[in-house]
Amino acid sequence: xxxxxxxxxxxxxxxxxxxxxxxxxxxxxxxxxxxxxxxxxxxxxxxxxxxxxxxxxxxxxxxxxxxxxxxxxxxxxxxxxxxxxxxxxxxxxxxxxxxxxxxxxxxxxxxxxxxxxxxxxxxxxxxxxxxxxxxxxxxxxxxxxxxxxxxxxxxxxxxxxxxxxxxxxxxxxxxx
Amino acid sequence: xxxxxxxxxxxxxxxxxxxxxxxxxxxxxxxxxxxxxxxxxxxxxxxxxxxxxxxxxxxxxxxxxxxxxxxxxxxxxxxxxxxxxxxxxxxxxxxxxxxxxxxxxxxxxxxxxxxxxxxxxxxxxxxxxxxxxxxxxxxxxxxxxxxxxxxxxxxxxxxxxxxxxxxxxxxxxxxx
DNA sequence: GCACGTTGATTGCGCATGCAACTGCTATCT
DNA sequence: AGATAGCAGTTGCATGCGCAATCAACGTGC
Numbered sequence: 001x002x003x004x005x006x007x008x009x010x011x012x013x014x015x016x017x018x019x020x021x022x023x024x025x026x027x028x029x030x031x032x033x034x035x036x037x038x039x040x041x042x043x044x045x046x047x048x049x050x051x052x053x054x055x056x057x058x059x060x061x062x063x064x065x066x067x068x069x070x071x072x073x074x075x076x077x078x079x080x081x082x083x084x085x086x087x088x089x090x091x092x093x094x095x096x097x098x099x100x101x102x103x104x105x106x107x108x109x110x111x112x113x114x115x116x117x118x119x120x121x122x123x124x125x126x127x128x129x130x131x132x133x134x135x136x137x138x139x140x141x142x143x144x145x146x147x148x149x150x151x152x153x154x155x156x157x158x159x160x161x162x163x164x165x166x167x168x169x170x171x172x173x174x175x176x
Numbered sequence: 177x178x179x180x181x182x183x184x185x186x187x188x189x190x191x192x193x194x195x196x197x198x199x200x201x202x203x204x205x206x207x208x209x210x211x212x213x214x215x216x217x218x219x220x221x222x223x224x225x226x227x228x229x230x231x232x233x234x235x236x237x238x239x240x241x242x243x244x245x246x247x248x249x250x251x252x253x254x255x256x257x258x259x260x261x262x263x264x265x266x267x268x269x270x271x272x273x274x275x276x277x278x279x280x281x282x283x284x285x286x287x288x289x290x291x292x293x294x295x296x297x298x299x300x301x302x303x304x305x306x307x308x309x310x311x312x313x314x315x316x317x318x319x320x321x322x323x324x325x326x327x328x329x330x331x332x333x334x335x336x337x338x339x340x341x342x343x344x345x346x347x348x349x350x351x352x
Numbered sequence: 353g354c355a356c357g358t359t360g361a362t363t364g365c366g367c368a369t370g371c372a373a374c375t376g377c378t379a380t381c382t
Numbered sequence: 383a384g385a386t387a388g389c390a391g392t393t394g395c396a397t398g399c400g401c402a403a404t405c406a407a408c409g410t411g412c
Contacts, residue, residue: 035324036332039337039344040332040340042344042348043340043347044327044331046343046348046351047347048227049350051224054350069368088390090389090391097228098369099370100392101391104393105367106369125376125378126378144211148212151220164218165219167222167223168218168222169218170334170335171226172218174225175222247399264360266360275401276360277399277400277402280361280363281398300359300360300407302407303359
């Protein structure tokens with residue numbers, strides 16, 4: 001699957017038979033299609049490919065085994081880890097990577113299912129806190145077993161400890 | 177952001193103050209929260225984090241500059257690279273990672289915008305082919321410049337050529 | 353040649369999400 | 383203190399997607 005573009009100018013090619021930076025004229029070190037060198041292309045496409053595949057399968061496992069979406073799971077997990085197992089909506093939105101409106105609806109559903117509860121924020125009357133319930137914790141424990149096993153099998157087990165270490169260091173460079 | 181679960185048994189902790197595999201009792205080499213060793217946790221969370229951040233920003237750039245979603249872009253790109261710049265719906269669905277129904281609607285929109293056209297498949301009357309139009313190619317050229325620049329800046333430029341090479345090799349191991 | 357299972361694509365429906373507008377509360381400035 | 387700007391959260395609305403049902407065409411067995 002080739003998901004990286006050809007940055008060539010369209011005017012350079014004939015409109016009927018040509019291709020953008022076609023394979024018939026590969027410049028040195030590039031594959032002639034993407035404008036990327038082979039290792040660049042491999043790394044970037046591998047990155048996209050691996051993420052898509054792994055997360056899709058993890059999501060399916062989680063849903064089949066526990067009727068939980070990834071966002072449900074990450075929400076419960078973030079709450080479980082928070083001090084007193086509660087978090088304000090605003091602070092919950094960031095780790096779960098949802099907008100506030102999206103989070104409102106998600107929290108609504110989790111509350112309806114009894115996995116979390118909503119409380120008024122004591123020191124700020126505008127705020128709402130979400131807190132994970134015992135039922136939510138139980139489900140989280142079960143779901144995390146499923147999830148972790150999947151992560152191990154599809155990702156962690158494919159690397160040596162040394163590789164994981166350098167990988168972690170490299171990936172942490174991307175976050176800025 | 178900690179998005180990896182604690183696989184401990186809920187019964188082990190007190191319901192009010194305890195935590196799942198709490199930080200106060202870290203087992204050797206683990207962080208006490210995730211059931212993962214530090215390098216495992218760093219690699220996996222870094223992977224998720226990096227992907228989420230990068231793709232979100234790329235998507236926003238693409239949308240702001242060209243009114244194109246990632247799926248729009250990948251679809252145009254897949255068509256541009258296909259022989260005769262056309263592909264059957266079925267064959268287009270896989271690289272774009274959509275279900276056929278999702279692809280039907282996406283192709284509908286792209287056709288409405290004049291970026292692709294739909295043709296009956298000559299050798300199979302059930303089939304439909306999508307072909308990128310010249311307007312679509314022009315937009316793709318512009319969009320790919322935006323996209324590639326973003327990929328370089330946020331991903332490729334952060335690695336040395338040697339790192340990219342090993343990274344590509346490592347990531348390719350994940351696809352099975 | 354005709355019935356029947358299979359395949360390619362579309363459609364109806366439901367759901368999760370983002371954006372923008374809105375409400376109610378807080379904080380600041382005079 | 384009162385006006386005003388800013389923030390937290392929710393709601394209306396639109397959109398994009400998956401699932402399951404559907405339809406048309408292909409292919410196989412008889």
